[in-house]
Amino acid sequence: MLDFPAMSARFSVARFLEGNRRFQRTEFERHHAYYEKTAARQRPRLLWIGCSDSRTPESIITGSRPGEIFVHRNVANIVAFNDVNIASVIEFSVKFLKIRDIAVCGHYGCGGIRALDEGIEDTYIADWLLIAGGAKAKVDALARRRKLSREERHRRLVEENVRLQVRHLASFALIKKFHRSGAVPRLHGWVYDIHTGEIRTLTRWRQNG
Ligand SMILES: [Zn+2]
Numbered sequence: 445m446l447d448f449p450a451m452s453a454r455f456s457v458a459r460f461l462e463g464n465r466r467f468q469r470t471e472f473e474r475h476h477a478y479y480e481k482t483a484a485r486q487r488p489r490l491l492w493i494g495c496s497d498s499r500t501p502e503s504i505i506t507g508s509r510p511g512e513i514f515v516h517r518n519v520a521n522i523v524a525f526n527d528v529n530i531a532s533v534i535e536f537s538v539k540f541l542k543i544r545d546i547a548v549c550g551h552y553g554c555g556g557i558r559a560l561d562e563g564i565e566d567t568y569i570a571d572w573l574l575i576a577g578g579a580k581a582k583v584d585a586l587a588r589r590r591k592l593s594r595e596e597r598h599r600r601l602v603e604e605n606v607r608l609q610v611r612h613l614a615s616f617a618l619i620k621k622f623h624r625s626g627a628v629p630r631l632h633g634w635v636y637d638i639h640t641g642e643i644r645t646l647t648r649w650r651q652n653g
Pocket of ligand 1: 495496497519520521551553554555556557
């Protein structure tokens with residue numbers, strides 16, 4: 445069970461270290477054998493590509509333990525071609541950790557996606573969000589056909605961005621090479637609803653699919 449300390453106006457970073465001591469005394473101590481096993485070797489089953497947003501902690505929202513999910517998070521869960529960081533995470537995951545499932549998980553209420561839609565100028569964030577431009581073009585085209593409320597537009601854009609990033613993932617040379625020789629890694633597009641706590645499946649990419 446998660447234990448949430450009361451939010452205090454007088455915040456101190458020491459709270460995180462106190463939280464760690466609590467974790468060590470309770471969860472870690474209780475499942476010592478499990479942590480001992482993972483200390484010897486990690487065998488994560490999923491590569492999670494998510495947003496850096498503090499409200500989308502992959503382990504907590506999927507009910508997972510340390511050792512189960514290999515993680516890459518950035519602003520607006522973008523799979524960028526020119527990013528050695530994400531490329532090395534993907535390479536390490538599929539080549540060395542033998543992970544067979546990769547999920548790109550976006551979330552409603554995403555500040556990065558709002559910035560993509562509303563515009564943000566002369567910042568690194570603006571450059572970064574250019575990679576998600578195709579998702580905005582799709583939603584703009586839809587908005588010309590029918591009226592979308594502000595919230596509906598935002599949700600559509602979050603979803604289109606996930607679909608776009610899954611396609612980016614499928615176009616990675618390394619992933620294509622794996623797909624040519626088999627059906628894995630399977631690519632999943634998910635969206636997390638910060639209002640309900642639910643993760644919904646948007647897309648599941650298959651070879652030739
Ligand atoms: Zn976000």
